[in-house]
Amino acid sequence: AQSVAQPEDQVNVAEGNPLTVKCTYSVSGNPYLFWYVQYPNRGLQFLLKYITGDNLVKGSYGFEAEFNKSQTSFHLKKPSALVSDSALYFCAVRDYQGGGSQGNLIFGKGTKLSVKP
Amino acid sequence: DAGITQSPRHKVTETGTPVTLRCHQTENHRYMYWYRQDPGHGLRLIHYSYGVKDTDKGEVSDGYSVSRSKTEDFLLTLESATSSQTSVYFCAISTDRLVEQYFGPGTRLTVT
Structure with a gap:
């Protein structure tokens, strides 16, 4: 069965510093990976995705994500x-096993990100 | 919010009453989804639709039913609301099951 874990409930960062929000996953087949952001009282907004190809994916608002197959992280x-x-x-994951076989997202x-001035 | 509206945006109802939430899209996307968001659980899929009159269950479908009579509308019904169904409900759409989904603004439902 597929699963995804975000090990940190909250990440605190000072403005101007680099930030990292962690995600690890478990799938049987090939992972389709996504990041979304949610602002207060709003729906989720799509940031970026990894399907195949370059392990470094660039997305909206200057965010990027690194796919690491050996560490099953994104x-x-x-x-x-x-x-x-x-x-x-x-973070979200879909398990794609080919031949039309796929799981739900x-x-x-x-993870709550707090950036302080 | 990508041409997706949800109604109502807020609702308070009593235990045992039926409730219907509506999702309307103007994007003509084939797939539509209903999720619930609860603290500590992230988002969990309730039901989804892959076309008019074509629906399937998600992870937490018990106590919920759905209908899709038109491409643009996806209804979620709680036949007899319970306090455990107090949650924020999100509708999402996508062109294909494998690609990113786009979310509506959500409906906050409180069952007293």
């Missing part, structure tokens, strides 16, 4: 955090 990163990046971040429990 950490979200940004070189210089902004106060406006403060939000709830969700499974979300992590979320």
Whole structure:
């Protein structure tokens, strides 16, 4: 069965410093990985995805994520955090086993990012 | 929010009453989803639809039913609401099951 874990409930970063939000996954086949951001009282917004290809994926708002197959991780990163990046971040994974066989999108429990001035 | 609206945005109802939440899209996407969001659980899939009148169960489908009579509308019904169904409900859409989903603004449901 597929699963995804976000080991940190909260990450605190000073503005201007690099940030990392961690995500690890478990699938039987090939992982399709996604990051979403949720601002207060809003729906989730898509940030970036990894399907295949380059292990470093670039997305919206200056975010990027690195796919590491050996460590089964897909950490979200940004070189210089902004106060406006403060939000709830969700990692999600879908297990694709080929031949049309696929699981549903499974979300992590979320990591609250707090960026202080 | 990517051409997706949800109604109502807030609702308070009593235990045992039926409740229907509506999701409407203007993107003509084939797939539509209903999730619930609860603290400590992230988002969990309730039901999804892969076309008009084509639906399937998700992870937490007990106590919920859905219907899709038109491409643009996906309804979620709680036949007899319980306090455990107090949650924030999100609708999402996608062109394909393998690609990213786009989410509506959510409906906050409180069952007293």
